Amino acid sequence: MKRRTHNCGELKACDEGARIILQGWVGSRRDFGGLIFFGLRDRFGTTQVTINPELVSSEIAKKASGVRYEYVLEIEGVVAKRPEGQTNKTMATGEIEVIANSLEILNASKPLPFLVEDDVDASEELRLKYRYLDLRRPCLQKILSLRHRTSQIIRNYFSENGFLEVETPFLARSTPEGARDYLVPSRISKGHFYALPQSPQIFKQLLMIAGCDRYFQIVKCFRDEDLRADRQPEFTQVDVETSFLARDDFLEIIDGLFSSIFKELKGVNLKLPLEKMSYEDALNLYGSDRPDRRIPWRLCDLTEGFRGSGFKAFAGVVETGGIIKGLNIGKNELSRKEIGEQEEIAKTFGAKGLAWVRIEGEKWAGPIAKFFGEKEKEAILKNAAASEGDTIFLVADKKKIVNDSLGNIRVMLGKKLGILDESKDDIFWVVDFPLLEYAHEEKRHVAVHHPFTAPHPDDAGLLKTDPGSARSLAYDIILNGSEVGGGSTRIHEGSVQSKIFEILGIEKEEARTKFGFLLDALEYGAPPHGGIALGLDRLVMLLAGTDSIRDVIAFPKTTSATDLMADAPNEVSKAQLGELGILLDKKNCH
Secondary structure, three states: OOOOOOOOOOOOHHHOOOEEEEEEEEEEEEEEOOEEEEEEEEOOEEEEEEEOOOOOOHHHHHHHHOOOOOOEEEEEEEEEEOOOOOOOOOOOOOOEEEEEEEEEEEEOOOOOOOOOOOOOOOOHHHHHHOHHHHOOOHHHHHHHHHHHHHHHHHHHHHHHOOOEEOOOOOOEOOOOOOOEOOEEEOOOOOOOEEEOOOOOHHHHHHHHHOOOOEEEEEEEEEOEOOOOOOOOOEEEEEEEEEEOOOHHHHHHHHHHHHHHHHHHHHOOOOOOOOOEEEHHHHHHHHOOOOOOOOOOOOEEEOOHHHOOOOOHHHHHHHHOOOEEEEEEOOOOOOOHHHHHHHHHHHHHOOOOOOEEEEOOOOOOEOOOHHHOOHHHHHHHHHHOOOOOOOEEEEEEEOHHHHHHHHHHHHHHHHHHOOOOOOOOOOEEEEEOOEOEEEEOOOOEEEEOOOOOEOEOHHHOOHHHHOHHHOEEOEEEEEEOOEEEEEEEEEOOOHHHHHHHHHHHOOOHHHHHHHHHHHHHHHOOOOOOEEEEEEEHHHHHHHHHOOOOHHHHOOOOOOOOOOEOOOOEOOOOOHHHHHHHOOOOOHHHOO
């Protein structure tokens, strides 16, 4: 094998006449009765190679005729401009071709389970089984490159801003973090287990107590939870923590990071500082704490308009503490079937139904329009900014059900009807999350984020009188309707931490069992600190414009957390289990 002189994506018209050596895979092949063309591909691009039997030996011509898709070739030849009118503008190398005078088959390929091309006609299961072939596709090569560039920008940015990249352990103790842990049995301490970290949360706080001041890490995290398109059992997190910074000062640093990413990868100058929207406003206006504001529709509150209404179904909801909201979808007329589909969506989020009206002069259309008097119509016209021809969906129920159902209908209909403006990106912060929420089944308050999230200083007094109404110093960064990161200012004072544990119903002994070493560390001069965890996989997914997180991970798992290529997880031998002191319960093993 010779040393290649160029990759398959760099030759231009200015290289005409150069003698070159290329190596790569055969992505396309055309045989015109002796004259053979190959599209030779590597991760940098594709170059057209021409084999002319009149210019090569009969041995090389014979070799060329036997070449098939995904053979690995070494080509030696001369760069030539393509004939007039044959330039391929879709290829970076489309101005030239390589006239080969030597061809070596470095390796052959078996018949392929699917063609290696961007518009592949194969199931995801088949592509994941042969992931090493799937990854040869140019679109996935571009995503791997994008991920690399994103990681490099992140590392450079934090390094230039005084952060230390510090590795934290993978083998740690199990701590309650909201999902099941992946457990690792210990051979040395039989009957004891490590847990793979769901996040480095406790370790990064310890690093602040240790005086690191500014820390970051691009790190693998593990959660044993039910999966979906944007979740994986092992995922990559950009973990960040700082000391001695107020919330908005820290958010300014992350603003700068996203500004660098968008500038270098998309050529977009973000307006800084990024906008901050309160959690309450996000729910009130969009029914979601991660709204996609590229859809201009907003929810409107109609509760007061139906208080004491003659329409008893809605008035009764208001009397029992519920709310009524509307969504004006404008002059987009839907069929009865399409409206029925939206009602089914509302029901999946707990709504009893989905009402609708359409403004048609004096007489409004819709099953419930006949029950509306002037008061109700005036409320809709004013609060929904409605006009002739508009259709308004309405839900009356508990606050969470109303927000969830209308918020999701807003997004689904916005996409379906082409209202979502994909020509721009929308990035902003959601701040002032609730500190606590009440778990009715457990009959106690639980932390919305985690028990080390600091309460909002303006709401400190509520911890004694009305803890469920207290806000926190937690924040999420939202990109195009997806949460790409979340964090908070942490509690660093022992007295505040004790009060939060008391509200959460966590006894001292339980707190010490779960968080003992962190609680000890907080007693030794813990500085004010806070941070964030950014989802690298999800961020790259959004930057790449794909809708599945599996597209941006080199070797992802399926939605059932299996690796079809490596056939994992798999059974292990009795001897291995014996060394760990583990005896399987065959009844529960499938």
